[in-house]
Amino acid sequence: MSKILEVKNLKTSFFLEEGELKAVDDVSFSLEKGKTLGIVGESGCGKSVTALSLMRLIAQPPGKITGGQILFDGKDLVKIPISQMRDIRGNKISMIFQEPMTSLNPVFTIGNQIEEAIALHQDLSRKQIREKAIEMLKLVGIPSPYRRIHDYPHQLSGGMRQRVMIAMALSCEPEILIADEPTTALDVTIQAQILDLLKKLQTEMGMAIILITHDLGVVSEMANEVIVMYAGKIVEQAPAVELFEMPLHPYTIGLLKSIPSMQETGAGKLHPLRAIPGMVPNILELQGGCPFEERCFMHVPHCKDEEPKLRELKTNHWASCFETKI
């Protein structure tokens, strides 16, 4: 398969009064054409900062990409001038955000907002732009798009707004779609609609998706390849089927165990959930060693002294842990 995006040793830091916060620390992965890569982790693990770094949307200052490469289309997105980045952003790589209400502009109609994206990147007449916008709304399943195009975001429900966001993101037929928690704010039934829509559009348009979420169920249904992040680092990476069948990193194992499963019907009351003790560490306070050591059920004294490197334990299955075995 052909790699469409390659991220090598990406590092993004925020320079705060308290010191340098390494939000993304040495993250590498690649994305294949037409495939879905899932990035999972809890709040503050660096998944959203990774996505924003790919789009070069990190507020600077205080944030800065301090190292690494993002190779796309023969270019290193870290190095190119921001004017070139503008041509790529929203055109070849687009993004949808978690909260569709705050990411749409409340004072413009949804038509205006979709047309803006098209007008910016494509050389079309106003009439063609409008037609294209209506076509996009139809594609994402908004009923009576001719009328809806004049609506303002507040006139739409949450699911509809997320569809508009998707229409906007896909209006220039991007090669990569970055979806940052696209369904977190939605109800399960609407979530199912949106996920189905994304899958359908992916097969039709052949784009690659980077799906960022904390919901392991969503990742398992959508992704081909999964990255698990913890405290700014990748702790495990594997094909989805493999990861859920045989998780290797104790953090991934813990995450999977802490979700009540619908298969164990009725038995729930008998055994307590195996929660991960403690909480996510403050990245600023980490001092060497494995960042997960404090909460880990497998830890040995050695974990405190040295930070485990990501290593390939099985073909295509990487984990950063000294103790885990196949």
Place this chain on the structure above:
Amino acid sequence: MTEKLIEIKNLKKHFPVKKRWFQKKADTVKAVNGITVDIFKGETLGLVGESGCGKSTLGRSLIRLIEPDEGQVFFNGKDILKFSGSELRQTRRRMQIIFQDPYASLNPRMTIGSIISEPLKIHKLVRSRQERMDRVEGLLKEVGLRSDVLGRYPHEFSGGQRQRIGIARAISLNPDFIVCDEPVSALDVSIQAQVINLLSDLQKKFKLTYLFISHDLKVVEYISDRVAVMYLGEIVELAYSKDIYRDPKHPYTQALLSAVPQIDPKTKRTRIVLKGDVPSQVHLPPGCPFHPRCHYKIVDRCRIEKPPLREIAPDHWVSCHLAE
């Protein structure tokens, strides 16, 4: 377990929306639209449904944080909607609530010690300062926090710890009944499991009865004895947790369950995707409120007649004309 702690009879809460000048009567949002259900002593009743279906309004109406418009709520056999003054205060002591947002439900200007001891002061349950402090320390230990947090403020704590503080406050008066209104929805997965385990431990220890409101079907299944599914202000299905998850009878419950993403990349399930959005609660559809989105082959009866909640199997209630 068959002893009833709470009996809810035909409870209604309609919120008026802005009246237009040519209207005779203001439209209302039918948030809770005629709910009848019992909650047994020592059980956890799970309440699920999509946002806006009236789950929280129901939870709050029960303890009169929202005054219901119609119906009755019996607590230990007495209708608490008729209570006032000291009688109400006495009952409130035995019914508590844990809120969803641990950031908004704790006063940022109060120390943890004063947050947890305030209910004790209000109800004059402790005589001396020393006794109060002992009680608070005991409660903190109960929810897994160290007693040196007493003088600290809410902003110094993480979401999970704040939720523990909220739980300590709720159990401080030794209540019988706690409304858990989405207590784990704002928490990360690993922390969520910790709080769920804490809630079930406390339930066993203090023989608590919970109304557990959540939109997360997996969590509700795990913690609940019985589950009620709400749609547009009404209960559409009510049964024991294992029955409802193994064999959902109402088409809405079926769709809801099939929509939950499962961690099992190998089996591909057939998902029932519901058409459209939840209809407006101001103008409810005629007949069965679910018929515009239903995947069953609807008959004329569905469009005209509203199905009552009927017992389709022992202890399995469903409101659908077509369910068998």
